[in-house]
Every structure is written in structure tokens, then in C-alpha cells.
Amino acid sequence: MPQGHVLASATKLKAGDRVAILSPSFAAPGFAPAVHEQAMRRLIAETGLVPVEYPTTRRLGASAEDRAADLNAAFGDPTIRAILATIGGNDQITVIPHLDADLAAADPKIFMGYSDNTNLLNWLWSLGIAGYYGGSTQVHLGPGPQIDEVHLASLRAALFTGGELELMDPGESEDFGPDWLTPQALVEFGERERTEPWTWAGPEREVTGRTWGGCFEVIDQLAMADRLPSPDALEGTILILESSEEMPPASWVKRWVRALGERGILAAVEGVVVARPPVSSHEVMPPADERARLRSAQCDVVINEMSRYNDQAVVCVGVPFGHTRPQWIVPYGGTIHLDGQAHTVTADYS
Incomplete structure (x- = not known):
């Protein structure tokens, strides 16, 4: 992707929009559901977004093909406006070959994740689609007494307000x-x-x-x-x-x-x-x-x-x-x- 070429940025969201909550690597919500459920409550309260889970979001040991199918379904659903990874892992590299580039490119959506999600971000980058590094729901939204202020500020900027921080x-x-x-x-x-x-x-x-x-x-x-x-x-x-x-x-x-x-x-x-x-x-x-x-x-x-x-x-x-x-x-x-x-x-x- 030449530096002179501007990468596509997905349209910002508004309260009430649906967002996919996916586990492209490890299904942390299936391992620790209480943390996941608190993350979803906080996401709704702080953003007004509607989280949508998929079959492999909580399925421990899901195959690469099944996780890719959920990603493809989210990329292809026009009512889904962003995809948030629950956490990273160590085998997402096996998911990438099963993704549909045409679906992702036809309707760019905000994707947010880090660690093993470097695989997905690099894949989207190769298609000319920008994303965001960071934002694990299981690590940064669910645990602890509240969401950290800097995390919430950048989450809102990435999803809603844009601008510089x-x-x-x-x-x-x-x-x-x-x-x-x-x-x-x-x-x-x-x-x-x-x-x-x-x-x-x-x-x-x-x-x-x-x-x-x-x-x-x-x-x-x-x-x-x-x-x-x-x-x-x-x-x-x-x-x-x-x-x-x-x-x-x-x-x-x-x-x-x-x-x-x-x-x-x-x-x-x-x-x-x-x-x-x-x-x-x-x-x-x-x-x-x-x-x-x-x-x-x-x-x-x-x-x-x-x-x-x-x-x-x-x-x-x-x-x-x-x-x-x-x-x-x-x-x-x-x-x-x-x-x-x-x-x-x-x-x-x-």
C-alpha cells in the first residue's frame, strides 16, 4: 500500500448502531463470562451502541474456518458498523486465508484489536482499509472498577468523534x-x-x-x-x-x-x-x-x-x-x- 494512497476510513458511529463483538483468536468470553458481560454492560452505558455476539464469540476451541465465517458475516452485514475483538491469542494467522476480501472492501467498517489482531489489521491495511490498534473488550472494558479515562477517550474518538488527541x-x-x-x-x-x-x-x-x-x-x-x-x-x-x-x-x-x-x-x-x-x-x-x-x-x-x-x-x-x-x-x-x-x-x- 503506497504511502501516497489514502487508506479508507470507515464512517463514524452513532448511538444505536450495531457492533460485532468477535473472538478472532481466543474466545475469552467463554473462559470468563462474568468479565465479558460486565464489558458489554459498560460498552452500552458509555457509548449507546448495540453489541452483537456471533456463534464463536464465546466458543472455546472454535476452528479457524468458523471464526473466519463469523468475521465474514460481520463484514457482509450492512447493519454492523464496527467490529471489536474481545482479545488476542496466538493462532489468528490461520484465520486470515479464509476471509473474504471483497466483503471487507465493499463496506469498510471500523476494526479494533491488538496483539494477535495484528494479523487482521495488517490484512485490512493491505486492502487499503484503516483500523485501530488496541481496544480488547475483555481486557480494557470488563475488568476493574471502571474503564480507564485514556482508553475511553480514545475509544470515543475512534468510534464517534474523530479529531486529534x-x-x-x-x-x-x-x-x-x-x-x-x-x-x-x-x-x-x-x-x-x-x-x-x-x-x-x-x-x-x-x-x-x-x-x-x-x-x-x-x-x-x-x-x-x-x-x-x-x-x-x-x-x-x-x-x-x-x-x-x-x-x-x-x-x-x-x-x-x-x-x-x-x-x-x-x-x-x-x-x-x-x-x-x-x-x-x-x-x-x-x-x-x-x-x-x-x-x-x-x-x-x-x-x-x-x-x-x-x-x-x-x-x-x-x-x-x-x-x-x-x-x-x-x-x-x-x-x-x-x-x-x-x-x-x-x-x-x-
Whole structure:
């Protein structure tokens, strides 16, 4: 998709519109229905939208073909105006071959998801359709005492109002919340800690570009499946990158970023935004100083590799649009503006 070609943006929604709630990867609503049902109540209360579930939304172990059939049904239904993924997973790459490109292209709809949904966002991007990175209903709408303010602001901008938002540091972050199968999941956040300032590198200049990228672990799979866009198609873009709850070490992140450099992608982009990485989980909880070291190590390898392949790119590391909470939803195929002097990140939700 050449950078000069404007990607199609779906029409914004209004209260009363129907939105598909789908599980293109893992059917988290079937695993933790109480969290899902609270997410749906909050979605209705905060947006006035009408959530529509499909046969595989709650079906654990649904086949790739069945999940694709639900996606195709949503793409083909003119009364469905957006598709919200409940969560990510690890096998969505097997769903993509069963999707109907003509249905998606005939009536572009807002699609929102992250992590394994990098597969779907990349597929839509290849069709000339913009989407949004972020917005898992099971992670960001259902758990805890309420929806985080920054998440709700970007959700409303993506679905309803459009316009520009300056992405601000919410000041606190959690890597994971209470176990979804406990009563605490519905009323408590996870353990939150104060955030550190975002790290900037590259020249003190302003750059604007359409975004492409996603989860490192999924981009790795896309590369092996030969589904990545060419460097020419990414000329002038803003690359968005983040790592998953699998907490890959900095050495892996270095290899992934280096491989993007060798492919020519890093040389093509105008800027790079890397999300704050999760560095703890229910199973692994390093002490605070070690968590800070792990985040810093990932930041360092990204900046070092970028300086090798494109020292003119503006780089910002730490923006919470990935696997931590609170989460900003950001444009995928829409534009982000980076100001390397003022150190601001502005997203356009038009």
C-alpha cells in the first residue's frame, strides 16, 4: 500500500448502531463470562451502541474456518458498523486465508484489536482499509472498577468523534490485573506503579505518517508467512511496535528490530513509536528495580538498532498502546504526528 494512497476510513458511529463483538483468536468470553458481560454492560452505558455476539464469540476451541465465517458475516452485514475483538491469542494467522476480501472492501467498517489482531489489521491495511490498534473488550472494558479515562477517550474518538488527541502519559501502569475467575476481577485494578518519562531519540524534527506495525511476535509470524508489506509500501510511515505478555527478552527484541532493518523497513519509515512493555505476570513478578531494568533494556536495543538503520527517524519509546493498562487505542493506517523537539505524540482519529 503506497504511502501516497489514502487508506479508507470507515464512517463514524452513532448511538444505536450495531457492533460485532468477535473472538478472532481466543474466545475469552467463554473462559470468563462474568468479565465479558460486565464489558458489554459498560460498552452500552458509555457509548449507546448495540453489541452483537456471533456463534464463536464465546466458543472455546472454535476452528479457524468458523471464526473466519463469523468475521465474514460481520463484514457482509450492512447493519454492523464496527467490529471489536474481545482479545488476542496466538493462532489468528490461520484465520486470515479464509476471509473474504471483497466483503471487507465493499463496506469498510471500523476494526479494533491488538496483539494477535495484528494479523487482521495488517490484512485490512493491505486492502487499503484503516483500523485501530488496541481496544480488547475483555481486557480494557470488563475488568476493574471502571474503564480507564485514556482508553475511553480514545475509544470515543475512534468510534464517534474523530479529531486529534495528544497521547499523554497516564502516570500509572499495570502489567496484569486480578484473575478473571475471581470476584476481584470485576471491582479491582491490578497492582499499578508510577510510570517513567517516555524516551525520545533521533533528530529534533516533526514527522507525520500513516501507521503500520503491531506486536513483535506476530510480525515475526507474518514475515515467515510472507505477509509483510514491502519497504516501498511503508515509505514515510510511522512504525508502531509492542511486545506481548509473553515478555520477550531484550535480546529477542533486538533480533526482531534488526531483521526489520535488514528487510529495509526501518530505512523507509519517518518515525517509530514503541509501547511500554509488560515485564511481569501472574507467574513471574520481578522486584521493581528489575522491572525497570527490563523495560530500559528493551528501550536501549530499539534505539540502538534504529540509529544503525535510520538515524533520521524520530523515535519515542514508552507510549502505553500495547499490553499494559491503561491503554491508548491508536490509529492503524491513520496518522500519528511525532514532535521530536516538543516531545509530543498526536494521533488523528479521523
